[in-house]
Amino acid sequence: MGRKNWIFVGSKDGAEWNATIVSLIASCALHGIEPWAYLRDVLILLPTWPPERIIELAPKSWKQTLENADARQRFAASPWPRAPAAAPS
Template sequence: NSIRPFTVGRKNWLFSNSAKGAKASAIVYSLIETAKANGLDPERYLKYLFEKLPNTANFKDTETLDQYLPWATKPQEKCKE
């Protein structure tokens, strides 16, 4: 059953009109599927990211970004299904 989202996505990827569009779709798909794999509600997780990331001081610091990964403590507390 884990292959199903990929199969559905594959049909939708035909409509990516550019390499940038395809990359953006892949990033969103990856975020959603990783959230699901870690027991998070994907909608809640994306909302959490959109609320918190704009206030993040340093996007290039991996330690800063690590706290927003789906398996980190805060997202697990805030976005669990």
């Protein structure tokens, strides 16, 4: 199914971005994270996040990052509200 859909990405750069996003969403699923809430939260944090700590934003480290006081402060200072937490399954 995917192979036929990938012809519509438009360019090599588009294909690379598509692969990155699909990989992030798949990694979220592997770690039990709701992907759309994760992506929204990461996009809120990313502009002010220190580049040397970028690995903390990966799905593998995400649950621990959310417990971090620094991340909570950055969310509180953001003009955009966080996505509502999904009910545990």
